[in-house]
Amino acid sequence: MKTxxxxxxxxxxxxxxxxxxxxxxxxxxxxxxxxxxxxxPRVAPWECLTFEWFGVLADDKxxxxxxxxxxxxxxxxxxxxxxxGLAGALMLTQIWPKLRATYYTIIIAPILIPGVVLGxxxxxxxxxxxxxxxxxxxxxxxxxxxLTILGQSTFIASYCMLVFLARLQRFDTGLTEAALxxxxxxxxxxxxxxxxxxxxxxxxxxxxxxxxxxxxxNTTTFTFGKYPTLTIELAQKxxxxxxxxxxxLAFIIVVLTIVGALANEIYKRRQQLAIANGAPVxxxxxxxxxxxxxxxxxxxxxxxxxxxxxxxxxxFAQVYSPAACKADxxxxxxxxxxxxxxxxxxxxxxKKIQRSLKGPDVFGSGSSKVPSTVPQSPGKGSFGSVFxxxxxxxxxxxxxxxxxxxxxxxxxxxxxxxxxxxxKVQPKAGSQ
Numbered sequence: 425m426k427t428x429x430x431x432x433x434x435x436x437x438x439x440x441x442x443x444x445x446x447x448x449x450x451x452x453x454x455x456x457x458x459x460x461x462x463x464x465p466r467v468a469p470w471e472c473l474t475f476e477w478f479g480v481l482a483d484d485k486x487x488x489x490x491x492x493x494x495x496x497x498x499x500x501x502x503x504x505x506x507x508x509g510l511a512g513a514l515m516l517t518q519i520w521p522k523l524r525a526t527y528y529t530i531i532i533a534p535i536l537i538p539g540v541v542l543g544x545x546x547x548x549x550x551x552x553x554x555x556x557x558x559x560x561x562x563x564x565x566x567x568x569x570x571l572t573i574l575g576q577s578t579f580i581a582s583y584c585m586l587v588f589l590a591r592l593q594r595f596d597t598g599l600t601e602a603a604l605x606x607x608x609x610x611x612x613x614x615x616x617x618x619x620x621x622x623x624x625x626x627x628x629x630x631x632x633x634x635x636x637x638x639x640x641x642n643t644t645t646f647t648f649g650k651y652p653t654l655t656i657e658l659a660q661k662x663x664x665x666x667x668x669x670x671x672x673l674a675f676i677i678v679v680l681t682i683v684g685a686l687a688n689e690i691y692k693r694r695q696q697l698a699i700a701n702g703a704p705v706x707x708x709x710x711x712x713x714x715x716x717x718x719x720x721x722x723x724x725x726x727x728x729x730x731x732x733x734x735x736x737x738x739x740f741a742q743v744y745s746p747a748a749c750k751a752d753x754x755x756x757x758x759x760x761x762x763x764x765x766x767x768x769x770x771x772x773x774x775k776k777i778q779r780s781l782k783g784p785d786v787f788g789s790g791s792s793k794v795p796s797t798v799p800q801s802p803g804k805g806s807f808g809s810v811f812x813x814x815x816x817x818x819x820x821x822x823x824x825x826x827x828x829x830x831x832x833x834x835x836x837x838x839x840x841x842x843x844x845x846x847x848k849v850q851p852k853a854g855s856q
Contacts, residue, residue: 451678458671461750465668472749475741481669490657493569494638497653500573501580501637502630508577509584509629510622516585517592532586534579539642546575547646568649575643580636584629591625631684683730689723697721 457465461472481487512531519527534542554565564570595618603613641655648656658670 454671455675457668458675463667465671471753472746474746477668477672481672486657490652490654493651494654497572498634498637501576502633504577505580505584505633506629508581510588512585513588532582535582542578543575543643543646568651571647572644575647576637576640580633583632587629588625595621686723686727693721
């Protein structure tokens with residue numbers, strides 16, 4: 425029994441390590457590349473610890489402009505999506521029960537539509553509206569921020585509505601009915617009863633809407649116009665090559681996400697502690713006492729450690745200089761490069777010497793193409809045995825042994841070139 429319990433715990437721990445390593449591993453590696461000195465994001469080989477890429481990021485006007493546009497679009501998307509999502513959720517609770525399924529399907533449909541389709545349809549629809557109203561081509565209906573907010577809100581509002589529906593399922597409608605019976609108007613009942621109850625859901629929906637807007641690319645790529653967001657700028661920079669300043673931006677985003685998660689966990693734990701001690705929930709927003717608050721709250725301890733680490737890193741970045749380390753790395757690279765150049769030159773020289781020492785294989789004595797079964801006698805090669813040294817020792821044939829056809833002066837023209845013809849007596853003139 426103990427063995428089975430140990431195996432279950434072991435495999436559960438291994439699964440958690442693999443799972444979180446798969447999720448967070450790329451983020452950790454990309455964050456580490458922001459502190460390495462090479463011009464391309466990489467962890468290995470590690471060269472020098474540096475903080476210069478954060479300065480490069482701060483000086484990148486395109487990235488800063490993209491962040492500025494993303495914040496504006498995100499804020500507008502949050503306002504529009506939260507309002508439409510809350511209205512849709514309230515409408516779903518008030519509509520005729522037989523129509524709720526159909527209404528719910530229509531409201532959720534934008535989530536299932538690809539972002540590319542939403543972006544193109546938003547651009548075409550508002551362009552037609554602009555033409556119908558007779559406005560100019562530079563009107564607000566063609567403004568990139570306006571179109572991007574509308575395009576993103578079409579599907580982000582559906583996410584917000586799902587968050588509100590989950591919260592409304594726990595709402596007691598009898599509270600609103602009692603307020604109306606006591607003379608409160610619908611606006612007062614909504615503002616003093618329903619809205620305070622929906623505050624946690626509104627905060628969650630706002631965070632969800634902002635994050636969905638900040639990272640959206642498919643819809644934004646058709647609607648941004650002259651106002652590119654951060655995702656658009658990053659996509660354009662990747663096409664022409666990136667540097668570790670992108671990694672520094674990713675590191676900052678990850679740190680901000682961790683800070684937000686810890687802050688939310690601290691608030692929840694503080695709220696639970698107040699309720700457990702018999703205090704009302706509203707008392708949670710009272711004075712903040714750090715030493716007392718740290719007791720039994722790991723999230724607060726992690727937040728304090730993270731803050732100390734951040735301030736220490738900022739101070740260390742101000743006093744640290746990687747110049748000496750970079751000089752050593754450059755010298756090492758120069759030496760390695762010179763060694764490689766010498767090795768290449770030596771190989772080329774060796775090949776040249778071998779070619780100069782090894783002449784053409786005229787006699788065929790060193791030919792590797794001759795089959796191993798054929799004996800290679802001296803003097804034989806591509807020209808047969810004409811260069812065989814033994815040919816000099818052989819005696820030539822005697823004149824008597826030469827066939828008539830091969831005697832001197834005989835050939836294809838008979839014996840007209842025979843030397844003996846000169847000894848013959850020429851006929852006299854009178855005999856002719």
